[in-house]
Amino acid sequence: MSLVLRLFRELRFLLRQRAVAGLLVLAMLLSALSVTTGLAEIAHQRMTLERMILADKADRDGALAKAEDWGSAAYSSFHLTYLPPSDLAFAAMGQRDASPWKHRIHMLALEGQIHAADTANPELALAGRIDFAFIVSVLAPLLVILLLHDLRAGERAAGRHDLLIATAGQSGRLWPIRASALIATLAVCLLLPFWVGAALAGTQLAKVLAVSLLVCIHLLFWAAVSYWAGARAAAGSVILTGLIGFWLLLTAILPAITRVSIERAISIPAGGDIVLTQREAVNDAWDLPKNVTMEAFGARHPEWENYTQVSRPFEWKWYYAFQQVGDQTAEALSTTYREGIRERDQAAALAAFSSPPALVDRALQGLAGTDTRAALAYDASVRDFHTRLRTWYYPKLFRDEPFEPAALSALPVYQPRDERD
Amino acid sequence: MREFALSADRLSVKRGGLLALRDVSFDVRAGEVFALLGGNGAGKSTTLLSFLGLLKPEAGEARVLGRPAHEDVTASRRQIAYLPEAATLYPHLSAEENIAYFLSLAGLRRDKTAISAALERVALQPAARTQRMERYSKGMRQKVAIALALLREAPILLLDEPTSGLDPIAIDDFNALIEDLARSGSTVLMVTHDVYGACQVASRIGLLRAGELVGVFDAPVGGRIDTDAVHAAFAGRTAA
Numbered sequence: 240m241s242l243v244l245r246l247f248r249e250l251r252f253l254l255r256q257r258a259v260a261g262l263l264v265l266a267m268l269l270s271a272l273s274v275t276t277g278l279a280e281i282a283h284q285r286m287t288l289e290r291m292i293l294a295d296k297a298d299r300d301g302a303l304a305k306a307e308d309w310g311s312a313a314y315s316s317f318h319l320t321y322l323p324p325s326d327l328a329f330a331a332m333g334q335r336d337a338s339p340w341k342h343r344i345h346m347l348a349l350e351g352q353i354h355a356a357d358t359a360n361p362e363l364a365l366a367g368r369i370d371f372a373f374i375v376s377v378l379a380p381l382l383v384i385l386l387l388h389d390l391r392a393g394e395r396a397a398g399r400h401d402l403l404i405a406t407a408g409q410s411g412r413l414w415p416i417r418a419s420a421l422i423a424t425l426a427v428c429l430l431l432p433f434w435v436g437a438a439l440a441g442t443q444l445a446k447v448l449a450v451s452l453l454v455c456i457h458l459l460f461w462a463a464v465s466y467w468a469g470a471r472a473a474a475g476s477v478i479l480t481g482l483i484g485f486w487l488l489l490t491a492i493l494p495a496i497t498r499v500s501i502e503r504a505i506s507i508p509a510g511g512d513i514v515l516t517q518r519e520a521v522n523d524a525w526d527l528p529k530n531v532t533m534e535a536f537g538a539r540h541p542e543w544e545n546y547t548q549v550s551r552p553f554e555w556k557w558y559y560a561f562q563q564v565g566d567q568t569a570e571a572l573s574t575t576y577r578e579g580i581r582e583r584d585q586a587a588a589l590a591a592f593s594s595p596p597a598l599v600d601r602a603l604q605g606l607a608g609t610d611t612r613a614a615l616a617y618d619a620s621v622r623d624f625h626t627r628l629r630t631w632y633y634p635k636l637f638r639d640e641p642f643e644p645a646a647l648s649a650l651p652v653y654q655p656r657d658e659r660d
Numbered sequence: 661m662r663e664f665a666l667s668a669d670r671l672s673v674k675r676g677g678l679l680a681l682r683d684v685s686f687d688v689r690a691g692e693v694f695a696l697l698g699g700n701g702a703g704k705s706t707t708l709l710s711f712l713g714l715l716k717p718e719a720g721e722a723r724v725l726g727r728p729a730h731e732d733v734t735a736s737r738r739q740i741a742y743l744p745e746a747a748t749l750y751p752h753l754s755a756e757e758n759i760a761y762f763l764s765l766a767g768l769r770r771d772k773t774a775i776s777a778a779l780e781r782v783a784l785q786p787a788a789r790t791q792r793m794e795r796y797s798k799g800m801r802q803k804v805a806i807a808l809a810l811l812r813e814a815p816i817l818l819l820d821e822p823t824s825g826l827d828p829i830a831i832d833d834f835n836a837l838i839e840d841l842a843r844s845g846s847t848v849l850m851v852t853h854d855v856y857g858a859c860q861v862a863s864r865i866g867l868l869r870a871g872e873l874v875g876v877f878d879a880p881v882g883g884r885i886d887t888d889a890v891h892a893a894f895a896g897r898t899a900a
Contacts, residue, residue: 248764406766
């Protein structure tokens with residue numbers, strides 16, 4: 240009998256066991272639920288973005304129409320920046336739940352605008368989301384353990400073990416085939432909803448294949464561990480307890496210890512401190528002699544050094560200069576913050592090699608463009624855009640160019656980067 | 661050597677760190693019904709598992725058709741149909757489905773007619789054959805396991821307490837079946853603690869006590885082994 244026929248024989252046989260069929264149905268339901276909610280969330284985010292892009296343009300056009308000078312134009316016109324979800328984001332929401340993926344910014348100090356942004360669902364950042372990545376990285380190992388832990392112990396307890404071996408000729412003709420049939424079916428149950436979701440989301444084939452491969456490798460790892468443990472001549476309950484303990488160690492305890500260790504080793508300032516530092520600098524500037532602000536500004540931007548004379552009580556160039564100085568004051572903290580996030584992420588990437596579930600979760604987020612790298616890249620794109628705004632407005636403000644509303648049509652427009660740029 | 665279907669040659673086997681069989685030697689000729697008799701923990705099942713290659717000898721050998729069982733376990737097991745004690749087949753399958761599954765596991769295919777004939781031979785009621793085995797009595801389960809062993813068409817049958825849990829009529833039917841199989845050339849090694857049943861069907865009886873073979877009883881030509889003599893030896897009242 241060929242291997243494929245033996246696999247199908249075992250599959251037909253195993254699917255008639257209620258517990259096995261129940262677990263496989265549960266796997267498919269969980270996967271389908273995660274894919275469905277993921278697709279719904281991404282559809283909601285896309286709709287939000289589409290609505291915001293239109294509203295943003297209308298709002299900006301309205302504000303610019305009322306502008307009387309360059310300064311008020313810059314002050315009153317907001318620009319939407321955003322990180323659109325990738326075609327795989329429905330499967331791994333990753334940092335999209337924890338980090339903001341849209342901002343409306345204007346020419347004022349940037350740090351406050353970046354760090355004051357709320358995530359859409361901050362409670363999810365704490366609790367985590369039941370997305371496909373969670374199902375695959377955390378729950379799928381549990382399903383493997385439940386399916387394989389008593390592969391042999393169950394037969395031993397039922398008094399069939401020796402008969403099965405004696406009938407099959409050798410254990411290699413039975414247990415590996417049963418285990419393979421179970422794991423292959425589990426993989427299909429988990430991946431089928433994902434494949435449907437990927438087709439609906441128009442996910443690139445290469446990404447679909449990569450995710451499928453990742454899921455299979457992860458299942459194989461847990462299958463190997465469960466198969467090895469299941470070969471011990473112990474009661475099924477003892478084997479199950481040991482495997483659940485191992486699962487808990489790799490999915491919860493080790494990642495938690497790693498996270499705490501990394502956070503203690505690499506300290507980063509709080510976003511609130513950055514906002515506070517910047518805002519205090521901006522607020523204080525109102526009370527400072529204007530030349531103090533303009534000198535600090537000129538020191539960083541020598542190209543405008545000759546245009547820093549302020550003669551009137553209020554001038555837009557002074558106003559925007561102290562906004563920039565506010566950013567400069569918080570710059571060290573902000574850089575430390577971003578470098579810290581990057582270092583923590585790098586350390587977590589290394590530490591993930593001690594926990595296959597964490598490694599799989601990271602890999603899925605990486606493929607989906609929802610990881611920390613993508614969040615930092617988006618942060619950088621917002622900063623780049625803000626710099627472009629300043630670069631566009633500063634000549635007009637510092638050279639005191641006459642206001643030309645028509646020129647506003649040449650304002651920089653935010654273009655989202657491809658998530659992996 | 662080839663004339664013996666099964667041979668234990670100074671066989672010693674450990675189970676759970678203890679010596680369960682100690683220097684046991686006996687041979688079972690082709691077409692013979694050999695019963696191994698002994699109390700609990702005497703080493704009866706250990707002997708069977710050694711012939712199946714499921715236990716590795718500490719010393720000596722368990723040979724199947726002249727070859728050490730653990731040397732090529734697949735080849736050895738192909739020659740053997742094994743009936744475990746309290747044969748628990750899959751309760752969620754019917755008798756026919758269980759048999760079809762186990763035969764397929766052995767790489768064998770038997771049509772429905774052959775399966776029905778085997779179940780007929782062990783006197784399992786037709787109405788029960790398609791029912792899930794979870795509703796079967798112990799005797800009915802045993803009958804299905806025996807039918808499976810018959811369908812294997814293996815030259816050697818290893819039976820572990822085959823009549824345990826059977827009613828007297830079923831035991832008589834079973835004994836008749838074993839005699840029939842022996843007449844058709846099958847070799848039967850059965851282990852039991854049923855002295856009477858062993859004397860009914862076996863041409864020879866080996867008496868195991870605490871892992872040692874303490875005696876072998878032969879049936880006289882055309883007769884049966886004397887139950888009283890075996891019983892006395894089993895109970896330790898006489899030397900075996």
